Amino acid sequence: MTMxxxxxxxxxxxxxxxxxxxxxxxxxxxxxxxxxxxxxxPDEILPDPALEARARAISAELRCLVCQNQSIDDSNAxxxxxLRLLVRERxxxxxxxxxVLRFVEDRYGEFVLLRPPLSxxxxxxxxxxxxxLIIAVWxxxxxxxxxxxxxxxxxxxxxxxxxxxxxxxxxxxxxENEGDPPIRD
Numbered sequence: 270m271t272m273x274x275x276x277x278x279x280x281x282x283x284x285x286x287x288x289x290x291x292x293x294x295x296x297x298x299x300x301x302x303x304x305x306x307x308x309x310x311p312d313e314i315l316p317d318p319a320l321e322a323r324a325r326a327i328s329a330e331l332r333c334l335v336c337q338n339q340s341i342d343d344s345n346a347x348x349x350x351x352l353r354l355l356v357r358e359r360x361x362x363x364x365x366x367x368x369v370l371r372f373v374e375d376r377y378g379e380f381v382l383l384r385p386p387l388s389x390x391x392x393x394x395x396x397x398x399x400x401x402l403i404i405a406v407w408x409x410x411x412x413x414x415x416x417x418x419x420x421x422x423x424x425x426x427x428x429x430x431x432x433x434x435x436x437x438x439x440x441x442x443x444x445e446n447e448g449d450p451p452i453r454d
Contacts, residue, residue: 332383
């Protein structure tokens with residue numbers, strides 16, 4: 270086989286692998302986004318695009334009370350659907366975005382907000398990530414210092430030179446074994 274044929278074969282195999290990887294990534298991306306795309310059902314969508322955009326923006330700020338880690342815009346839970354419909358009803362009634370958020374918060378509590386405001390009773394919620402980072406850095410530094418101290422406390426394995434008696438004995442052993450075949454492990 271010629272060199273040119275080998276290059277074509279390698280290039281063809283490489284292209285098949287990259288095409289397969291691209292197809293796999295596209296499938297994964299589609300699977301990730303498909304849940305959010307179908308959360309808002311067609312019968313919920315408002316005919317006015319501006320009003321629908323406002324409803325989507327508000328829904329993205331409200332937590333699904335069933336899922337708790339998704340917005341109501343991303344959740345398929347029946348309660349999330351009810352909340353989406355409530356948001357759209359309030360917008361059709363002429364409420365501002367802030368009024369809709371306040372209405373839902375008054376009805377379900379501050380927990381329904383994905384980004385609760387900074388206040389004295391949500392302070393720990395806002396500070397927790399920073400505290401976790403500080404604790405992780407402290408623990409890592411402490412473990413590193415302990416490892417360094419343990420390494421410093423361990424006696425080093427420095428090789429000392431042979432004494433003249435040891436050198437003489439080594440020469441004797443080597444002279445005795447000169448005719449023997451080498452030892453293999």
